[in-house]
Amino acid sequence: MSIWIQVVQHLQPGGIETMALDLQRMEEAHEQGVIISLEGTKQQALQDWPRLRPYANRLMFLNKQPGFRLSTLWKLVKLFRRWAVPVVHTHHIGPLIYGGIAARLAGVKVVIHTEHDAWHLRQRRRRMLQSFALKWVRPMIVADANLVASELKSALGFNDEQVQVIKNGVDTHSFAVGDKHLARQLLGLPIQARLIGCAGRLEPEKGQAVLIEALNSLPQDVHLVFAGDGSQRQALQRLVMALKLQARVHFLGAIESMPQFYQALDLFCLPSYFEGLSLVILEAQACGIPAVVTNVGASTEALCPRTGTLVEPGSAFAMAQALEQQLALKATGNPRQFVKQAGDLRTTARNYAALRHRYL
Incomplete structure (x- = not known):
């Protein structure tokens, strides 16, 4: 051995x-x-x-x-x-x-x-x-x-x-398409809402505050759900309260079943200011979920070119536009197939x- x-x-x-x-x-x-x-x-x-x-x-x-x-x-x-x-x-x-x-x-x-x-x-x-x-x-x-x-x-x-x-x-056997309704039930998330998810440490460089500010410009049936924890959790929760978005933002903390988290979503978003080649982008797409990510680091190499959207970091207005456009799109490709070939x-x-x- x-x-x-x-x-x-x-x-x-x-x-x-x-x-x-x-x-x-x-x-x-x-x-x-x-x-x-x-x-x-x-x-x-x-x-x-x-x-x-x-x-x-x-x-x-x-x-x-x-x-x-x-x-x-x-x-x-x-x-x-x-x-x-x-x-x-x-x-x-x-x-x-x-x-x-x-x-x-x-x-x-x-x-x-x-x-x-x-x-x-x-x-x-x-x-x-x-x-x-x-x-x-x-x-x-x-x-x-x-x-x-x-x-x-x-x-x-x-x-x-x-x-x-x-x-x-990423392990495309573990990260796979699943039952959205069941995943939401198990995670205690709203069944009828359109869910945008973000996974990662709650730290300043991850840009979650921009995503919360963007939600303020999106329709009322759109909710955010965060998987992960970090030093910025309380600051982010205060921002949610200041914007009166408590009913539409869900903090799950660290969760063990990440495939289940992605399967519950309609759209994945990574609003970071800095990244390498992020695994969470690949994980979400392996579960069949399209992604909107900031154009930083090697995110372009992790993003399916047919189903994903890039946005410049730091702008809540640009982020809101990209999210709304992506939610309105009908599927034009298979992000899971991209991950199986490239990641x-x-x-x-x-x-x-x-x-x-x-x-x-």
Whole structure:
């Protein structure tokens, strides 16, 4: 049995963390994957994100405190040596610095690093740090979208041979078309309303306030439903009250059955200011739900061109127009078919497995 390690910054609900779990779940029969979270504790993570519970015995938490911690680096070096780890896969800059450097010091054969977005490289300090870490660790570099690959090459001077693209994928067996009426009953949502859904952390960069403001311009039978939690929940609820939209906005918090959430919708919306290649866009479309998303990051690569709509971020007026137009449209294509062709998890998992085995 071959042990392989993924290193993430934390294990909280999010796209990177979901991808790490999915890759572990889709590993090959002779592999045993472990995910190491630099931050946090297992008890808190399992409490905050019930989805982690089936994987609990293959999760480790280092509870790293803020700032650079040499002790965390040496913990990883000792762990990789003790387990004779052949493969380490890091996700984003913090895990690259700790997990990547530790892997090289421990003599790990295969080091893979996935970059999930590149907007942070616009900051000179982050760009220099990332460049140093990549040149020192010398991993196989993966971008999860064409846009991310292009920005990596432009910002850090890599060529096409040094950066390969493996696009994010979702499980199209789990995320599938379902019974809308039943899904709404189970989630306690209004049966007759036209429902627009949004999934993700409730944080400023996710732009949910713009979506709530847009609802104020939409017909009374249109409701919003949010899946997810975060630091902005109370602020968003105050905005809902100020606009007198309490009867039309539903906060579900963190829910375990995301396919059921998407199946309850008429339309999905992601109003973010920043994104990489977002899994939630793919998940909604895999359930047959068309999407309206902001034109940021690699969202264009995740959006079905026949059924989806792009809108510029930050404008409630533009968002309301796009949502109303999309709700009025008759289906002209199949977003699920797009995801099966361009964003299926099994293709993603096979491509990463090929990287893990390349030099073993």
